[in-house]
Amino acid sequence: MMNGPNLRALTTADFEESMKLSSFAFQYPLTAEQLEERRSSFLTDDVYQVGVFQHEQLCAQATLLHLNVYVNGELFSMGGIAGVSTWPEHRRHGYVARILKELLVKMKENGQSISMLHPFSFSFYRKYGWETYIEYKQYEMSADHLSSLRNKLSGKHLGTVKRVEDWQLLQTTYDRYAKRYNGMLQRGDKWWKESITKRKPGTYAGAYNDQGELDGYMIYEVANRIMTIHEFITLTAAAQQRLMLYIAQHDSMIDRLRWTAPSDDCFAYGLDNPRIKQELIPYFMARIVDVEPFIAQYPFEPSDQEEIFTLQISDEHAPWNNGHFELRIASSGKATLTKVELASPQVIISIGALTSWLLNYQKWQVLKHVEQLEGSEQAMKRLQLRIREHTTYLTDFF
Known part of the structure; x- marks a missing residue:
């Protein structure tokens, strides 16, 4: 008689099989150096990984992250679900459903009263109680808009913008900004080092007011005459104008500018020509x-x-x-x-x-x-x- 599939926590012995499945499911190859880097953080105190096994071969898996998230200005313990993946021959057997139910019990035991995830399919996760909670606004504008924006802002006394080398200088400004929104993560040093600096490459620019306080920053990169802003964080309208003037100074080296903002952002309303591309994109559940x-x-x-x-x-x-x-x-x-x-x-x-x-x-x-x-x-x-x-x-x- 054949044994049925077994659900259990992953161990260090499962590392290679887990990486093979992740690399296949999310379509990214891993170099030897990247594999060793991931090995060191495979099983840590803030990560729980679980899988379904058939004859001790990994069929499906998921990762539970121990994170904190702001809701109405208060920090809630949150279970972040990531890396949900299944080999094609094992799909539609209910393995992910088993994993999600296991993770709900685990999160309850951990005191994580809320969970968040980035879905491959919104309808799939709705079946298990997750629901859309955020959409962000994505902007795209041409260098022509930047020139008019520069002319509009250049006569104002807005403070200064300086390039920043150390991400730690941004932490306090990020925290103050994050508390204003429901669903923003509390970031620790590890998150900045392992997630922000690696996933959001480029230049850090800090906006300073007349008192020398950092009340805004942006993380951006320029490639192929396109400026992509990974983060645009401002605490005041003056900080936003200060950074927009800084962006406009790039008009000779870029053709287009792209960045994201909260769904209720009204940046375009303040433009002389508000006909820029704006798109609302459902994001997390x-x-x-x-x-x-x-x-x-x-x-x-x-x-x-x-x-x-x-x-x-x-x-x-x-x-x-x-x-x-x-x-x-x-x-x-x-x-x-x-x-x-x-x-x-x-x-x-x-x-x-x-x-x-x-x-x-x-x-x-x-x-x-x-x-x-x-x-x-x-x-x-x-x-x-x-x-x-x-x-x-x-x-x-x-």
């Missing part, structure tokens, strides 16, 4: 892993009174989130969520739609329109007033 501790940490909008809502949450793959709940939000914005027995809840919603709502990616009207939300419109309106207006954004990838 998120999912509440453990709804009760998530709500306990989640800061709602303060009010003049305590409010109570009754919810029916559906979550097929994390049964601890499935059922009827009482949501009690204090006037301070502190809340609790408790499982209760209910006959008729005010709000009926899936875990994915609830994630999208609480991260402020979609409001109740949209969720109701696409039939992801049912119940009392009065209760939906009252709950919407307690959800803070923070735009979702992410400048990282994993």
